[in-house]
Amino acid sequence: MTGAGESHVGVEPAVARGLGFLAGAAREADGLWQDFQLAPGPSTDWVSGFAAVAIAGVAPGAPEAQRAIAALTRRARRAGGWGYNEHVQIDGDSTAWGLLALAEGRQVSPLTVRKALDALVRHQGDTGGFATYISPDGPPARGAFRADWFAPQPCVTAAAVMALLAHGEPPDGAAIRNAAAFLARARCAWGGWSSCWWTGPRYPTYHAALVLGWLGGLSSADRDAIARATVAAACADGGWSDRGAELGEPFATALAIRTLLLGDPDPEVDAAIRRGVRWLVAAQCADGAWRSTPMLRVPDVTEHGIAGEFADDGRCFTTATVIGALDQAGRQPRDPDASRRAGAAAAPGRAAETSR
């Protein structure tokens, strides 16, 4: 949970309520989370991997996350990896998030991990980027899908690199170096990233900036450019929208805040973060979740009738994203004076008898 965020009022209770909502949603779905009503049904494995990672980051050892990790371990495919749900072939993104979830678990079988890692690297193309799907032959893909489904995407590539690193793959190994080169090439003119799977740039930008920063591929000037563009894109109410809306949306706001937190200290950026955090705290629903807006884009697959933009109707994906952002904001001190004062107060020691 949050520790140092004395300057963000209301963050800790908001995160706790969000965790409570997610715990309840998992209980209703046998320990897994479900979201996004697409043609193959709701996503279980992909959404559960994502949510388990978010919860484990906020509340290490949380039983909900550990139960989901155990379920994901059981549900891993024989040949390794995971899919959108059990009816859909494995994909690079679900496998990456499944691996990231397993990295948060205790006593996870290395054989399950190894097979999933092998499955994941099969999604890396010649350009170094990772694609969601590699085979147009497996169900449900039968040739009617747009090339986007099989093309490397920054968001999938970033998740894949995070998963490889989480399981000990060397950062200087070929797979990760090539992925970093892909991410560096895939940047948009404004400095961030876009992806065919998301309605706006917030999700791919946060994940790609995080990973490329880890790998030394972002300069201070790059970070600054991303931060400035993100601040400039804020809505008048202090939130962000990925769809050009006038008012903020929780999913985009959470990811924008998380992107800004990757930057160097800066008064303008810090002020935008504070406004965004206040906006998120105020936007929480009574049940502890945050409202969903269409953010997942399914590229045109007219034959199957599932093209379009989709909200996470169960609000688990959005809520997991928001609690991660609020927790991260709460960890980082924003007020230099407050921090110094706290340090000074902690400094003096005095000799005293204790009642051992």
Next chain:
Amino acid sequence: MWSTQFVVQELWLRSRRCLLSALDDAGLAPGEAAFASYMRDQGALGRSVLARLGPGLGTVEHRYLMSERMAGTANRRFARRLPFGLAFGHECGRYLRQVAGGAAVVPDLAADGAALFNVAASLFDRLTDRASEAAAVKALLPRDRLARLCGDRSEVEALRTELGALAASELRVFGAVIAELFRIAHELRAIRGDPAAWRGFVDDLLGAYDAQLATLQPDLAAPDATAISRAKSVTPFLVTAQLAALGAGTAVDPRGLAEAIGDVFWRVDDLVDLHADARTGQLNSVQLRAAGRTADRAAGHAAGHAAGRAADRAAGHAAGHAAGHAAGHADDVRTAAVAVLRSDGVEAVAAEIVAGITAVAARLAALEAPAAARSALLAWLVMYVVDWIQ
């Protein structure tokens, strides 16, 4: 024939099963619920220590420490383990101080110092593991600066001033942790005024520094690489013991006890990393034992391996080296793993760990320390041994 994956999996499982069985046989294994509860409390303690000591590092450093940039590619693991690293050091320092006798300073500066020292040691280890960062660490904290920090309190502010000119980075966080550690140590020194305890702290701190650097530049002719590896693991516990002695302000020296604790964790380290070391080709004493190597041959292997790595780095071929490992050593991995499985190396090390814990218990029993402190220290040791093998 079993695949390499199965063999490595068996190695992973066997190392954990053997150690837990050995603990169980000795009546030392905690129950599942008790362990979970203990570690939950340790996590909470670590987070509270972090909230209390973090601001003292400075705003920029504290913020970077808590950010997703900290520790780079290892950020998630680092963030997950940071509270436990702080709690581990804090409780080690607190219990050693308690068994050494004397009254605590409030707040318990010895425990706070030990918490920071554990994080500093971990960061030093991480940073010096990469050639480029190692040079920067040695430039920021050469041995003579460490000695000056020990001798002169004003050096702490000089270090802070120097850090202020650096960009926010892991190196800057490391420097800030060192500065805060010395601020606390000098505070303890001023309160206790025990010159012998201070000398002990300085000697062991410099010894730990030397031991860490010795693993980076191994001497090809080193008679015993195992001793170098052991020193790296054990000396941090000696420093913690000296902080505890400073905090206790008594003549009781917990150094021998700390060395026994360090020995336990040194062996646990090798057992825990056995399957990973088999995969990456790192030196591991359990593997060496299985291969029937003598100490001298082990030293030669270690030095040769390290020298190879150093040469690769110097030539800028680190990536090639890693790729070579992946492609060319699959058979080696299998051979090494099978050799360990066919030997009794895992069982032997597990038995040594249990014997080590028993030795710690015997040392504790010989001390005229409060029973509660002795049993708390022993519980801490066992719980973290189990935690490390999870």
